Amino acid sequence: MDRALILKLIDEVLNETNAHTCCQNGVCTDHLCVVHNKEGVRNIVSSGADRISAGVGVGTLEFDPALARMIDHTLLKPDATKQQVEQLCAEAKQYGFASVCVNPSYVKLCARILKDTSVKVCTVIGFPLGATSTETKAYETQQAIRDGAREVDMVINVGMLKSGEHLYVENDIRAVVGEARRHGVLTKVIVETGLLSDEEKVKACILAQRGGANFVKTSTGFAKGGATVGDVALMRKVVGTSLGVKASGGVRTQEEARALVASGADRIGASASIKIVTGEKEAAPSTY
Numbered sequence: 086m087d088r089a090l091i092l093k094l095i096d097e098v099l100n101e102t103n104a105h106t107c108c109q110n111g112v113c114t115d116h117l118c119v120v121h122n123k124e125g126v127r128n129i130v131s132s133g134a135d136r137i138s139a140g141v142g143v144g145t146l147e148f149d150p151a152l153a154r155m156i157d158h159t160l161l162k163p164d165a166t167k168q169q170v171e172q173l174c175a176e177a178k179q180y181g182f183a184s185v186c187v188n189p190s191y192v193k194l195c196a197r198i199l200k201d202t203s204v205k206v207c208t209v210i211g212f213p214l215g216a217t218s219t220e221t222k223a224y225e226t227q228q229a230i231r232d233g234a235r236e237v238d239m240v241i242n243v244g245m246l247k248s249g250e251h252l253y254v255e256n257d258i259r260a261v262v263g264e265a266r267r268h269g270v271l272t273k274v275i276v277e278t279g280l281l282s283d284e285e286k287v288k289a290c291i292l293a294q295r296g297g298a299n300f301v302k303t304s305t306g307f308a309k310g311g312a313t314v315g316d317v318a319l320m321r322k323v324v325g326t327s328l329g330v331k332a333s334g335g336v337r338t339q340e341e342a343r344a345l346v347a348s349g350a351d352r353i354g355a356s357a358s359i360k361i362v363t364g365e366k367e368a369a370p371s372t373y
Contacts, residue, residue, distance in 0.1 A: 086251060091287045094322055157207060159186040159354055161306070167194065174198040184236060186354075188212070189229050196233025207236035210261055213307035215240030215277065219257045226264040237265055238273040238331075240305060243280050246289055254289070258296030266297065273300035273331055276320075279310025283319060290323040304334030306354070311335025314348045321349025 158177045160169060170191045177185045177199065184205035185195050195206045208229045211222045226237055239261045245253045258274055265272045274296070276289035293301045301320050303312045311334025320330045332345040333354025 086288055086291065088284070091284050091291075094287050095283045095319065097322060154181055154183055155352070156180070156182040157184045157186050157352060157354065158182040161186065161188055161209060161212070163188075165191070167191075170194060171198065174204070177204045178202055186236075186238065189225065189232070189234075192229050192232040192234050205235040206233050207238065208234045209275075209305075210237050210239035211242075212238070212240055212275075213305040215242050215275070216244060219253075219260045222257065223260040223264050226261050226270075230264065230268050230270055234270065236271045236273065237261065238275055238302060240275045240277065241289060241292070243277050246281070246285060246292075251288065251292060255292045255296050258293055258298055262297040271299045272297075273302045273329075274298040275302045275305055275333075277305060277308050278303045278313075278316045279308045279334070286316065286319055287323050290320050290328075294324060294328060298328060300329040300331050300351070302331035302333055302354070304354075306334040312345055312350075312354075314344050317345050317348040317350045 158173055158180075160173045165188065170185075170187055171194070173185050173187070174195055175198075176182070182204055184207045185199070186207040186209070187195055189208050189210075192206055192208045199206060210225050210229065211217045217225075222239060226239070229237060239258070241254055242250075242257055245257070258272075262272045264270075274289075274293040276286060276293070278286055281289065290301050301324055303316055303320070304310065312332035317330055317332050324330065329351040330349050331352040331354060332350040
């Protein structure tokens with residue numbers, strides 16, 4: 086890869102990304118600020134954002150149906166029960182979410198529950214480490230599609246990327262994309278930004294493009310760090326309009342979601358669900 090080009094991309098993003106400069110001492114001085122303007126997220130959606138994703142347990146708050154159709158409703162905890170997954174699907178049908186995202190063992194259950202609805206089933210491949218073999222990821226993709234998955238989120242082999250084994254990483258992505266594309270299934274590539282330098286993030290995005298992916302995604306939510314405005318801006322700069330960008334990991338408030346979308350995210354992965362979309366505030370931490 087051309088290291089000079091990679092460093093140039095990083096420099097451009099660092100110069101362009103100066104988040105929330107309108108805010109001084111907690112006061113916003115810009116009436117067009119998407120972080121503090123209540124209608125900002127709707128304006129962004131109408132300008133081309135595709136989805137926002139979030140997790141189980143949402144309550145029955147007043148909800149914007151147009152925004153609901155942008156949500157990937159997610160439950161990937163290792164201790165997620167069948168009952169919780171069933172609840173996830175029920176909420177997805179009730180609110181008209183775009184998809185549910187679950188671990189592979191629950192794909193068949195979700196596909197059965199969501200049959201004859203507009204809600205898609207998404208699952209994860211090589212999750213959460215990305216360190217399984219390419220052949221294993223390809224087979225896992227095949228099985229997920231047979232079980233009813235319509236979108237797959239695969240984790241790159243982070244160790245191989247950091248070792249400079251770029252062809253391996255590209256072929257790893259290409260193997261999953263090949264299986265998915267044969268069945269019209271969308272592929273998102275999780276690059277795990279919290280473990281990468283800026284230069285490595287750029288390389289990962291370029292490899293995802295070369296591998297034929299539909300999206301690049303920031304994080305699994307299981308490693309250190311999570312989605313940041315800077316990472317999303319950098320990823321968007323690299324992939325342009327050819328790929329979507331999904332911000333995932335640590336997104337808990339509507340303000341954070343708006344900032345990420347404003348920086349270039351097409352989707353946002355989170356576990357705060359309707360709290361993000363409605364702007365409901367999280368309860369203050371207990372002192373007990």
